[in-house]
Amino acid sequence: MSFEASLLTRLVALVRQGECPVIGLNGPVGAGKSSLARRLAQQAAAQGLNLAVASIDDAYLPWHPRLLAMAGNPFSVDRVPPGSHDPGLLVESIVGWRRGRQGGTSSPGLLRLPRFDKRLRQGAGDRSGFSQHVADGLLLEGWLIGCRPLGVSQIQATSGSGASLVGSPCLTADEWAWLPRWNQALETYQPLWQQLNGLWVLWPMDWRLPRRWRFQAEAKQRRLGGGWLSGTKIEQLVRSSLCSLPPELYLKPLLTGANQLRLLDCRRRSLWEGPGRDFDPSDALLIR
Numbered sequence: 001m002s003f004e005a006s007l008l009t010r011l012v013a014l015v016r017q018g019e020c021p022v023i024g025l026n027g028p029v030g031a032g033k034s035s036l037a038r039r040l041a042q043q044a045a046a047q048g049l050n051l052a053v054a055s056i057d058d059a060y061l062p063w064h065p066r067l068l069a070m071a072g073n074p075f076s077v078d079r080v081p082p083g084s085h086d087p088g089l090l091v092e093s094i095v096g097w098r099r100g101r102q103g104g105t106s107s108p109g110l111l112r113l114p115r116f117d118k119r120l121r122q123g124a125g126d127r128s129g130f131s132q133h134v135a136d137g138l139l140l141e142g143w144l145i146g147c148r149p150l151g152v153s154q155i156q157a158t159s160g161s162g163a164s165l166v167g168s169p170c171l172t173a174d175e176w177a178w179l180p181r182w183n184q185a186l187e188t189y190q191p192l193w194q195q196l197n198g199l200w201v202l203w204p205m206d207w208r209l210p211r212r213w214r215f216q217a218e219a220k221q222r223r224l225g226g227g228w229l230s231g232t233k234i235e236q237l238v239r240s241s242l243c244s245l246p247p248e249l250y251l252k253p254l255l256t257g258a259n260q261l262r263l264l265d266c267r268r269r270s271l272w273e274g275p276g277r278d279f280d281p282s283d284a285l286l287i288r
Helices: 003-016 033-046 063-070 087-100 152-158 173-193 209-223 231-243 247-254
Strands: 022-026 051-055 109-117 126-135 137-142 199-204 260-264 270-274
Touching: 003 022, 003 033, 003 137, 003 199, 003 260, 022 033, 033 051, 033 137, 051 109, 051 126, 087 109, 087 137, 087 173, 152 173, 152 247, 199 247, 209 231
Parallel strands: 022 137, 022 199, 051 137, 199 260
Antiparallel strands: 109 126, 260 270
16 A cells, blocks of 8 residues: 555544544655645545644744754754754644544544744744644644654764764764753653654655755745745754754664655655565665
8 A cells, every 4th residue: 555545544544433643744854745745635635534734843932932942052053953842732732632522523623733934033933823723633744753762871872883874964073962952852742742643754765865855945945936045054954854863863763663654766756665664774775
């Protein structure tokens, strides 16, 4: 069963059981998560279901708390790494939505979601209120969806050892020094991951591709009259996503537990799809 079909099948089955499913979609910067989410929402609608879509970015902290949380970080960014979000806000929304479905009603519940506008504050972005959705299910997407903290000893054992995933950047000494802080920040995301009814993962064949994809997206936005980030800012944001939680340590462990995995080539086309447990990165030449 294809990546998208498996997700929709899971969604439909859970809704028919009277649940309010939350499906996680993990993928790196530029992997096409937003476009995929729109297609899934359209396909769900064709089956009579309302699929709401939210990004972990929608739960960024407001401007001043976010600056404080990100102060002094080695990437010089004001968002992206763990700790720049308020995952509890999404948990509150999901719990309230599910509570509204209790009592045997079959009507879709009302889901209240925070929104973040990246165009505000000259591209730094800020929270921009809330939106309400009549929803049968929720697709939650983001680059760190499902990531879990590691033991301190595990981080220390791998520090400075270098990455083994193809194209995954090696961390600087300052970035390694900050890794325990990002790791600790992941603790606050675990209650949100516990709300998930499944995890679907987009995986690049080469971890240099997210940078290329993000620059391509910015170039497209500029051609359409959008685009507001400098090349330096994009570089910082991409690196912060790849180095605050190195893929080898935090993303690779997600593979075996993923309901479905899609391996992406340089043009974001599917090279392989199937249950995460059936995927061997070494067979796909992802490991050096």
